[in-house]
Structure formats: structure tokens, C-alpha cells
Amino acid sequence: xxxxxxxxxxxxxxxxxxxxxxxxxxxxxxxxxxxxxxxxxxxxxxxxxxxxxxxxxxxxxxxxxxxxxxxxxxxxxxxxxxxxxxxxxxxxxxxxxxxxxxxxxxxxxxxxxxxxxxxxxxxxxxxxxxxxxxxxxxxxxxxxxxxxxxxxxxxxxxxxxxxxxxxxxxxxxxxxxxxxxxxxxxxxxxxxxxxxxxxxxxxxxxxxxxxxxxxxxxxxxxxxxxxxxxxxxxxxxxxxxxxxxxxxxxxxxxxxxxxxxxxxxxxxxxxxxxxxxxxxxxxxxxxxxxxxxxxxxxxxxxxxxxxxxxxxxxxxxxxxxxxxxxxxxxxxxxxxxxxxxxxxxxxxxxxxxxxxxxxxxxxxxxxxxxxxxxxxxxxxxxxxxxxxxxxxxxxxxxxxxxxxxxxxxxxxxxxxxxxxxxxxxxxxxxxxxxx
Amino acid sequence: xxxxxxxxxxxxxxxxxxxxxxxxxxxxxxxxxxxxxxxxxxxxxxxxxxxxxxxxxxxxxxxxxxxxxxxxxxxxxxxxxxxxxxxxxxxxxxxxxxxxxxxxxxxxxxxxxxxxxxxxxxxxxxxxxxxxxxxxxxxxxxxxxxxxxxxxxxxxxxxxxxxxxxxxxxxxxxxxxxxxxxxxxxxxxxxxxxxxxxxxxxxxxxxxxxxxxxxxxxxxxxxxxxxxxxxxxxxxxxxxxxxxxxxxxxxxxxxxxxxxxxxxxxxxxxxxxxxxxxxxxxxxxxxxxxxxxxxxxxxxxxxxxxxxxx
Numbered sequence: 190x191x192x193x194x195x196x197x198x199x200x201x202x203x204x205x206x207x208x209x210x211x212x213x214x215x216x217x218x219x220x221x222x223x224x225x226x227x228x229x230x231x232x233x234x235x236x237x238x239x240x241x242x243x244x245x246x247x248x249x250x251x252x253x254x255x256x257x258x259x260x261x262x263x264x265x266x267x268x269x270x271x272x273x274x275x276x277x278x279x280x281x282x283x284x285x286x287x288x289x290x291x292x293x294x295x296x297x298x299x300x301x302x303x304x305x306x307x308x309x310x311x312x313x314x315x316x317x318x319x320x321x322x323x324x325x326x327x328x329x330x331x332x333x334x335x336x337x338x339x340x341x342x343x344x345x346x347x348x349x350x351x352x353x354x355x356x357x358x359x360x361x362x363x364x365x366x367x368x369x370x371x372x373x374x375x376x377x378x379x380x381x382x383x384x385x386x387x388x389x390x391x392x393x394x395x396x397x398x399x400x401x402x403x404x405x406x407x408x409x410x411x412x413x414x415x416x417x418x419x420x421x422x423x424x425x426x427x428x429x430x431x432x433x434x435x436x437x438x439x440x441x442x443x444x445x446x447x448x449x450x451x452x453x454x455x456x457x458x459x460x461x462x463x464x465x466x467x468x469x470x471x472x473x474x475x476x477x478x479x480x481x482x483x484x485x486x487x488x489x490x491x492x493x494x495x496x497x498x499x500x501x502x503x504x505x506x507x508x509x510x511x512x513x514x515x516x517x518x519x520x521x522x523x524x525x526x527x528x529x530x531x532x533x534x535x536x537x538x539x540x541x542x543x544x545x546x547x548x549x550x551x552x553x554x555x556x557x558x559x560x561x562x563x564x565x566x567x568x569x570x571x572x573x574x575x576x577x578x579x580x581x582x583x584x585x586x587x588x589x590x591x592x593x594x595x596x597x598x599x600x601x602x603x604x605x606x607x608x609x610x611x612x613x614x615x616x617x618x619x620x621x622x623x624x
Numbered sequence: 625x626x627x628x629x630x631x632x633x634x635x636x637x638x639x640x641x642x643x644x645x646x647x648x649x650x651x652x653x654x655x656x657x658x659x660x661x662x663x664x665x666x667x668x669x670x671x672x673x674x675x676x677x678x679x680x681x682x683x684x685x686x687x688x689x690x691x692x693x694x695x696x697x698x699x700x701x702x703x704x705x706x707x708x709x710x711x712x713x714x715x716x717x718x719x720x721x722x723x724x725x726x727x728x729x730x731x732x733x734x735x736x737x738x739x740x741x742x743x744x745x746x747x748x749x750x751x752x753x754x755x756x757x758x759x760x761x762x763x764x765x766x767x768x769x770x771x772x773x774x775x776x777x778x779x780x781x782x783x784x785x786x787x788x789x790x791x792x793x794x795x796x797x798x799x800x801x802x803x804x805x806x807x808x809x810x811x812x813x814x815x816x817x818x819x820x821x822x823x824x825x826x827x828x829x830x831x832x833x834x835x836x837x838x839x840x841x842x843x844x845x846x847x848x849x850x851x852x853x854x855x856x857x858x859x860x861x862x863x864x865x866x867x868x869x870x871x872x873x874x875x876x877x878x879x880x881x882x883x884x885x886x887x888x889x890x891x892x893x894x895x896x897x898x899x900x901x902x903x904x905x906x907x908x909x910x911x912x913x914x915x916x917x918x919x920x921x922x923x924x925x926x927x928x929x930x931x932x933x934x
Contacts, residue, residue: 266897266898267897270896270897270899270900270902271902273903274689290900291900294900388785389770389771399880399881399882399883400878400880402896402898456769456770456791457788457791457792457881458768458769458770458788458790458791458881459694459770459790460880460881460882461790461877461878461879461880461881461882463807474769475770475771
């Protein structure tokens with residue numbers, strides 16, 4: 190039996206450490222078929238369950254392993270920024286507004302993997318606007334390409350408490366059809382409701398916030414587009430900040446929003462709302478109307494049928510000239526950063542994910558909070574246009590697909606802007622209005 | 625070879641020749657034997673590794689992230705940063721001084737005898753003992769303008785519609801943040817100063833009483849001179865801690881309304897993670913170094929023992 194001495198202990202410790210250093214690459218190679226995926230936690234549990242089910246199915250079919258992390262909305266943004274800064278990145282990252290925030294600047298700086306080969310597998314199924322919104326300019330290679338794989342889309346509807354409208358003595362059927370008049374319609378309700386004892390109620394849930402990252406910018410862009418400022422960025426990627434029409438639209442947008450705030454129709458706390466706070470204010474019946482991302486507002490009350498049915502979900506009104514307003518199409522998706530260890534598996538997983546049948550199942554499993562980026566799914570699957578559900582048709586109406594533009598990217602200076610695109614046809618704002 | 629033969633043949637020379645390098649080596653090893661030195665190094669290595677990995681590396685990486693002078697030019701041109709610097713100065717100056725002065729006075733109160741004093745001290749220390757995040761989040765919601773506890777109390781009891789404490793005014797929000805900070809940390813410094821008071825020999829007070837010094841005179845001529853060093857060191861420490869304070873601002877006001885109550889620590893986080901500019905975030909945080917480093921130097925100098933004259 191060998192004698193255990195201080196020297197032998199030291200020798201052994203140093204040896205183990207050395208072996209660990211040498212052995213690491215081989216261990217990594219043995220795990221070559223595993224990909225790490227970061228996915229944003231859904232607004233409702235069904236979304237997470239649906240995504241997990243898809244991952245399990247992929248693992249069974251492919252034999253690959255997915256190391257899945259489901260991370261809440263705010264922390265995942267921080268983790269993505271940290272990962273991209275440090276270079277220690279997972280293989281796939283997915284976040285609802287990454288396409289508007291981190292993806293543009295990192296694509297610009299050539300820090301992302303080109304995913305054209307992934308998108309090409311389903312390109313014919315995608316809505317052209319979704320494809321447009323997933324392409325970015327790489328300032329290093331001087332080319333435009335797909336750095337984002339669209340997996341879902343969002344089109345913001347209006348959310349309105351019908352009970353509050355009726356309590357104030359109004360009917361939604363009397364609501365004007367043009368932009369300014371539609372918003373103004375709710376203002377007198379505030380005083381009437383307060384006279385009836387609802388002390389903390391406000392008419393408008395305008396997200397004029399300095400937090401975010403999404404709602405404040407999205408609101409401003411809605412107003413900008415409504416006032417004719419859609420040309421702020423054109424299809425060639427050129428900004429038109431000196432365009433008189435764009436300038437006028439920007440001034441009008443800022444004026445309407447800030448005037449409504451100064452006149453007291455918006456909760457003072459809106460100045461610091463993050464993306465969830467307007468939802469919270471709406472659920473607390475602090476505001477009557479909210480123009481916001483998805484029907485997550487309604488789905489959060491899915492189990493409370495009375496409240497779920499009380500909320501009206503409306504599409505866009507007409508602009509002040511009576512013309513249809515293009516809806517912003519926000520695209521949720523996934524991207525792969527350079528430095529990912531298993532790009533091959535990452536791409537394979539993404540290709541599986543975006544197959545129409547697969548992505549449709551995920552989104553339906555998530556109660557349809559997010560829309561498919563493929564119009565045929567909406568048109569052909571009765572789930573999406575179920576007339577018995579008061580909230581689905583307004584966000585998925587066939588008419589809405591005919592007039593869409595990509596969300597204007599609002600991130601950082603030096604990031605490329607995407608361009609809106611217009612399509613023909615006259616949409617009819619669908620409504621599930623009661624009364 | 626010839627030299628070695630000369631040394632080997634002369635015992636005195638040989639001993640001297642061998643012992644001088646040996647002494648130098650022992651001095652380099654801190655006077656330890658070789659085997660003891662090896663063990664000492666072996667035990668230090670884990671600490672050094674952890675220190676390098678979790679302290680030195682992040683600090684160096686952070687300094688590297690924020691090293692570009694262009695970042696500071698960008699910061700200085702931002703109105704938000706300018707406002708943030710003012711907020712940080714106000715937060716530190718008002719927060720630290722009110723807190724320490726209050727702690728000094730309260731430490732005198734808690735020197736009194738009586739069971740009720742001990743009970744009061746226990747309750748007084750609770751804010752410090754409580755976890756910071758739930759406490760500050762609770763304060764945030766209590767101050768909510770629409771459905772917070774404070775405004776509901778004002779309405780139900782006095783019929784007053786309270787202001788949006790954190791929503792309408794930068795100064796109300798900043799005041800709320802400063803008060804939250806003081807509420808949280810004053811107990812800690814009170815206990816420190818209380819311990820300092822307890823170390824003052826009673827004979828000094830008796831001697832002072834014989835000379836007719838009571839009440840305020842006793843405080844001015846006996847207590848405060850003996851507490852001065854401790855008070856100064858605590859104030860410096862508290863200043864260093866408060867410059868880097870993040871929790872109170874982030875969880876009470878969130879830097880709002882409209883980014884008007886940010887301090888350097890919270891602005892750094894905002895720049896890093898909300899606008900995805902980690903380099904700018906580091907620069908915001910590092911811009912506090914010109915103030916921090918002199919403070920730390922002064923603090924280190926004050927920690928040297930000095931005499932007190934009554």
C-alpha cells in the first residue's frame with residue numbers, strides 16, 4: 190500500500206487538473222448532437238407546455254438532444270445581451286422582440302449566423318411582410334440576409350372593457366370609425382365613471398413610457414402610421430426623416446399622445462410602464478382602452494369567462510381621412526449567434542420548428558396568443574377564425590393580412606431600419622362589438 | 625572549479641557561502657521551510673483562483689468594456705446622464721448625512737436603561753434585518769398613486785387625493801428613494817455607533833459630571849470627541865456603499881418617472897441591458913471612480929490609529 194504523503198496529494202491534485210484541461214475538448218465533441226435553446230417563457234402556461242411538447246417530439250424524431258431553458262421575458266433579454274457581449278452563447282435564442290432590438294445591431298456587426306438556408310425551406314409559406322421583417326443588413330459583408338427565422342407574428346388589437354363603456358352610458362356601436370375620433374370617444378367616459386365612484390379610472394392606456402422596451406415605441410409607430418408617416422423608412426432601407434409628410438405625422442403623433450397625458454386621460458404611472466404594466470392596469474380596470482401587442486390581455490383572463498367575454502377586441506379604425514391604416518406586423522423568431530457550438534443541430538431544430546404543421550400546433554397549443562407567420566394556416570385552420578371566440582377574428586381576420594407593414598425597428602443608433610410594405614385591398618376592420 | 629576547491633577546503637568559507645543564498649531563499653519564502661512553503665501555496669491557490677475568477681477577472685473585463693474615451697464623451701452629452709450625476713450627488717449627500725446624524729442621535733436614545741428601550745431597539749433594527757428586495761418592492765407599491773396604501777389611506781381618512789409619489793414628480797420620487805434608503809440602513813449604523821458609545825468608559829462621564837457637565841455639554845465635550853473617528857469612518861464607508869447603491873432606486877422608483885431618478889448604478893444597468901449597450905453601462909458605472917477612489921484612500925488613512933484629546 191503506497192504511503193499517502195503531502196507530496197503525493199499535491200502531485201495527484203495537479204494531475205487531475207491537468208487531465209481535466211486536456212480532456213475537455215473530447216468531452217465537448219462527444220456532446221456534438223446537443224443544442225442549447227433559450228426560449229422566452231410564455232404569457233400563459235399553455236405556451237410553454239406546447240413548446241416543450243414540440244421539443245420532445247423533435248428529440249424523438251431526430252435523435253438530437255435539446256438543452257432547453259425557458260426564461261421569463263425580462264431576464265431573457267438581459268441574458269441575451271450578456272451572452273452576446275461575452276461570446277458565450279447558446280445555440281438558439283428566441284425572444285419576442287429580439288427582431289426589433291438585439292438582432293438588428295448584431296446582424297449589422299456580423300455577429301449572427303446567416304439563416305437563409307433555414308428560411309428557404311418554408312419560404313413559399315411565409316407572408317411576404319414576415320420575410321421582409323426577418324431580413325437585416327450586415328455592415329461587414331455589405332449584404333442583406335435572413336438572420337432571424339420567423340416563428341410567429343403579432344398584430345396589436347384594441348382591448349376595451351365593454352362593461353366600463355356601458356357603465357359610462359355609451360355603446361361601442363356608436364364608436365367613430367376614424368382614428369382621432371375613435372380615441373376621443375373614450376375621453377368623456379372617464380369623468381362619468383369617476384362620478385360613479387371609480388376614483389382611479391382613466392380613459393386611455395397610452396403607453397408613453399420611457400421603460401419598455403416595446404410598447405412605447407409600438408404606440409408611437411401606430412400613431413405615426415395612422416397620420417401618414419409610414420414612409421419614414423422605405424423598402425430600399427432609406428430613412429425619410431426630412432419628408433414633410435413624415436415630419437407632420439411625427440409631430441401629430443407626439444402631440445396627440447402627450448396632450449392626452451397632460452389633460453389627465455392617461456395614468457401618470459404610464460411614464461414608467463414596462464411592457465406588462467399596461468396589461469396590469471387594464472386588468473385592474475384602471476383604463477378603459479388599451480392598444481397593445483396581442484390577445485395576451487384577454488388570455489390572461491381565460492379562466493374567468495365573464496371577464497374574458499367582457500373584453501372587446503377590435504382591429505384598427507380608419508385614418509382621419511377615412512382610409513385603411515396598415516397594421517404593424519411584429520415578428521417573433523429565433524436567431525443563432527456566431528460562436529454557437531452546434532450550429533448544425535441548431536439549424537436542424539429550426540427547420541423542424543418552422544414546418545407549417547409543427548408551428549401551427551405550437552401556436553394553437555398556446556391558445557393562439559401569437560399568430561402564424563404563414564397566412565395559409567390562418568385561412569385554412571378553423572381554429573384561427575373561430576367565430577364563437579370573440580377575440581380571435583379581430584386579430585386574425587383575413588382582411589388584416591391584406592394590409593400589413595413590418596414593425597419599425599426602434600433600437601439603437603446605427604441599426605438598419607426595415608421598410609414598410611403595402612399591399613392592395615381594402616381591409617374591413619372586424620369587430621366583435623357588443624351593444 | 626578552482627573556486628569551488630578553495631571554498632571546499634575552507635570550512636568557514638564553505639558554511640558562509642552556503643548560508644547566504646539559503647537565507648535569501650528563506651526570506652523570499654517568508655521564513656518558511658521549503659516544504660511548508662509548498663503547503664502554504666497549495667492552500668492559497670483555491671482562494672486566489674476564486675479571487676481571480678470572480679473578482680479580478682470581472683473587474684478587469686468591466687474596465688476593458690468601458691475603456692473607450694468615446695463612451696464618456698457620449699455619456700457626458702446625454703441629458704439623462706447629467707441628471708443622473710446630480711441625482712447621485714443628492715442621494716449620497718442627503719441620504720448619508722441624514723442617516724448618520726439620525727443614527728448618532730438614536731444611538732444616544734438606545735443607551736438609556738429600561739426594558740422598553742431594548743424592545744424599541746429590536747423593532748428599530750427590523751428594517752435592516754428584512755430582505756431588501758421585498759421591502760423596497762413593498763414600498764414601491766405602497767406609494768403607487770392609483771391603488772397604493774398611502775393614497776388610499778389619505779383618501780379614506782382625510783378625503784385627500786394624494787399625488788403620484790413615484791409618477792408625477794422627480795423630487796417626490798427621489799425623496800421617496802432617499803427615505804427608503806435611510807429607513808433601511810439607519811438601524812445598522814445606529815447599532816455601530818451604539819457599540820462605539822458603549823466602549824466609552826463610564827469614569828469619563830462621572831468625571832465630567834463632577835465638573836458640572838451634563839446633557840448637551842456632556843455630549844459635546846465627552847461623547848462626540850470620542851466618537852468622532854468612528855463617526856467619520858462610518859460616514860466614509862456609508863458614502864462608498866451609497867455611491868454604488870442599486871436596490872433602493874431600482875425597486876422603489878425604477879429610475880422613474882421618465883428616467884428622472886436614476887443614479888449611476890441603475891443607469892449602468894439600464895444602458896447595459898435595456899438599450900443593449902454594455903460598454904456604455906460600464907462607462908456609466910466607472911464614471912463614479914474619480915469620486916470613489918479618493919474616498920477609499922481617505923478611508924484607509926483614517927483607519928490608522930489616531931489619538932483623541934478631550
